[in-house]
Amino acid sequence: MSQVLHTPPHSPAPADEDDLAALAARHGLTVSGARPSLPEYVRQLWERRHFITAFATAKLTAQYSQAKLGQVWQVMTPLLNAAVYYFIFGVLLGTKKHVPDYIPFLVTGVFIWTFTQSSIMAGTRAISGNLGLVRALHFPRAALPISFALQQLQQLLFSMAALFVILICFGVPVSISWLLVIPALFLQFTFNAGVSMVMARMGAKTPDIAQLMPFILRTWMYLSGVMWSISKLTKGDNLPHPVTIALETNPAAVYIDLMRYALIDSFHSSQLPPHVWAAATGWALLAGVGGFIYFWKAEETYGRG
Template sequence: MSQVLHTPPPAPAQAEDDLAALAARHGLSVSGARPSLREYVRQLWARRHFISAFATAKLTAQYSEAKLGQIWQVATPLLNAAVYYFIFGILLGTSRGVSDYIPFLVTGVFVWTFTQNSIMSGTRAISGNLGLVRALHFPRAALPVSFALQQLQQLLFSMAALVVILLCFGVVPGVSWVLAFPVLLLQFVFNAGVSMVMARMGAKTPDIAQLMPFILRTWMYVSGVMWSIDSTLKHSNMPHVVKVLLESNPAAVYIDLMRFALIDSFKAHQLPHHVWAYALGWALVAGVGGFIYFWKAEETYGRG
């Protein structure tokens, strides 16, 4: 009786080694594999024109269906400021002891809106653009960065209205206005970093986008948008750790630096100690840390 001898199938590990060797021999690589961090930065820089054009297109299309169009870019934060002035400035009296309260409030609202909208749009950067993510191969970090850039462009449009308000209330332009540019740069890096963190989290758990408005609203209330942190801390017996947390809050840091740059009556003594160190530190921690955190999950975006 003859026996037929069959060659046993290769073990799984051996099969994987054979496939890897075959791919290497023909110069093949895994589709969508995460590149090295240096290569990822290079790819992102190579697509800087796409990032800028995508941000501008999003900004243009944002109010395309509204009759007033791009006017809403300025009208929305101004209306928010008017509501906050009525509730906090008049009804709750937070304007007491704050010089130039309307410029103080409007500056805070505009700067806070920049951070708020950057983070909200970043949270949906991947989950809200799955068609684009799955159709094209590009560094996914381009999406949250472009959304942060879109919000920066919107803030720059709004700054025209802010300047008019400052002039109407007797704020005279000075050399300190130049400080607004490094403040905006540091805030942009911070916003983009946090947006990348939230983009990765939102890609895995889309429900985070529903939770973020509550988190951001709470953050706004403790960031001195409608009230003066400096004046409040001077007349309170809060624990030292609470004072440190309020003063080092990144949103409050960028808001107060912008007020210091633009409003004459907002003096240096109203800023927390080492405020520029805080601003730079938050930008580096959020920008670099958020970028690396996002890059580590590059292979997972748009899958399953």
């Protein structure tokens, strides 16, 4: 009597990952949320430029929609800050005695610093504060921190009308040098957007960093010559040379000094740090390009987890 051997059926061997990848490619399938190449990412971002501007404008309009004074707070907030700083630093500490046109000097510094501060704070929460949008729609995530930086630029431009009135009221004449505001703001916006993208990536991974940023930004403000003159402090040999270099090349101080030089006739070129336009351009390129690449490298991770 012959014996029949019954062998259990073999389960199919798992498909090799390379075979699956080839199969997916053959049928035009791609990884969901995969990071595109850098040129493709830039192209996608440019295609959504209208979304970026519309999103920034909508956020700006909604920012004070619940307040009775509405958009007036765009001007009132930095002016109230300037009033407090004037009382503490100008009157109590006597800083105004050593700085010509101290009120225009102070108000310009406060307005320009607020632009950088608000851009970075908004950028820190750009991803972590908009997870619903990030998870629901497919778009280049860099659109969010850039749109928040653009929102703060729009707010600054709205407030600049009040700044010009203040300058004229305190005897600062209108000058051709005011046109330098355009390249100075362009460089500052590029810097702000780049830092915002860096902070957006960090804030997406560690949301608690948003709680730490106000303390870091407040310290940075005190080191940036918003209420006092860096050129007066660094004059002579009172400070170690590395400290002088650090104060003069501080990016926030560089952009503030450029705006003061453009707007205030008593703020002379001798008060600017050496090679100030080169420094402003260098910071803009370093932060803008470096921040964009740093943000792009983590594109696949945003909204996950």
